[in-house]
Amino acid sequence: MFDDSWLDDRQGWRGAEPVLRRLAEAGARLRRETEDALDPIRGLGDLPRPRAVIAAGSEARFIRAILEPVCPVPFVAWPAHGLPGWVGALDLVVVMASDAAPASLIASVHEAVRRGAQLVIAAPRPSLIAEHAMSSSTVLLPTATADPLAAAIVMLSALHEMQLGPEVRPDLVADAMDLVAEDCSPYADVSLNPAKDIALGLADAQPLVWGGSVLAARASRRVAEALRAATGRPALAADADALSPVLELTAPRDPFADPFEDGGGADRRPGLLVLEDGNGAELIRAARTRLTSAAERNDVRVCVIEHAHGSDVERYATLLQTGMFAAVYLAVGLGRYADLEN
Known part of the structure; x- marks a missing residue:
């Protein structure tokens, strides 16, 4: 069972410190790689x-x-x-x-x-x-x-x-990664930490991850991979047409169910994780409404990671890094890092 007290307890997440540290250092790694590649990149404009x-x-x-x-x-x-x-x-x-x-x-x-x-x-x-x-x-x-x-x-x-793609500002992407690391720090209280909040939302769920735009969909697949690796649970990232039937066929929650007897394994209810990057296309908005409406009708919890400003790469990095932090905290709450302390 998920123990939410471990999320704000140093003893609870101590085993996850190496993973959390690597996530927190993502911006620093990007700055280093950018600096090392400056000279060869400058010569590409003449090709x-x-x-x-x-x-x-x-x-x-x-x-x-x-x-x-x-x-x-x-x-x-x-x-x-x-x-x-x-x-x-x-x-x-x-x-x-x-x-x-x-x-x-x-x-x-x-x-x-x-x-x-x-x-x-x-x-x-x-x-x-x-x-x-x-x-x-x-x-x-x-x-x-x-x-x-x-x-x-x-x-x-x-x-x-080489004039083959859009302008990318690695410094701004690194700043966005640093902000995620600050917001999702293990020292940030669960009430203020978006990644810990998502971990709580998916604590007893089988995650369904959806992103509407091309980049959000790419991030959703990476986050689903992280959730599977961190928790050992199935986690599905797919488009709205594939996820809608799962949500529609989910029976409403039984208020009298005992979570200690009925909340695990094959009987685990789905939880919908939406990655929102601010793409306002009509088809994307309609797909999100369809999914969240189906979830509401069947009492499926919906969690949202949202970042709607900055460049495409900044938004992608923010969605991805927040989802990666959430996967670690979900594993912490499930006690999957406890053995690493011993």
Whole structure:
């Protein structure tokens, strides 16, 4: 069972301190990666415009979500081994990788070099994948913090320099991350901490996570992954058409049910977590109304993470980081970090 007293008790969340510290340091990591990549990024403005852009590696789909609406050339996020057959010397391949890059991604980098494609790679300088990437057509954006999101934001800055994407202000994104870390600090009381509040809302629930815009939907999938990993519970991120039937078929709550007997396992009720990034499109508003109305009719609790100002990347980072903090606090309340203290 969920013990909410652990959320404001140092003894309760002490085992989670390394994870909470890494979340809190996200802004600092982004600043470091941005600083290290300044010089190679400055040289990208003189490169010719590519025929197409192919993104591979971690956060490739996040890059696609930002670039697709504005990129002046075709853009592909390529998750498979190797590269599309048409990729050649006229194309740009962008890769985000760690020093533990899988063999399939190393093979993709090797293939880009073999075909003579322009390659921009964010990776640690002393790494196997960086060694395979070296060529006269390669630009390395050195990374050092093993933070995929920071590397992706640095890559977005590089693509903007090449006039292929929107302007990204990593300093403002880092400031937004710092604000989340302050608001969601373990030292912030549960009554003022949005992440702890969400953990309370999902304490006995099977989470259903929804984001209406492309970026909010991407964040919802990442948050659902974090909830599954942190709690061991199923957590589903999907569009409104997939989540609506689950909410509609949920029986109203029994006020006489004993939570100690009826609140666990397969009988756990859903809880809806909405990620709201301020996208006011009519279809998105209608989908949110449909979901929340179905939840209200069937007494399903609705939790909201909302951030409606700043750039697309700032809003995405805020939604994502808040959801990540919430996943940790949910695990804390469930006692999943208790064994780490001993």
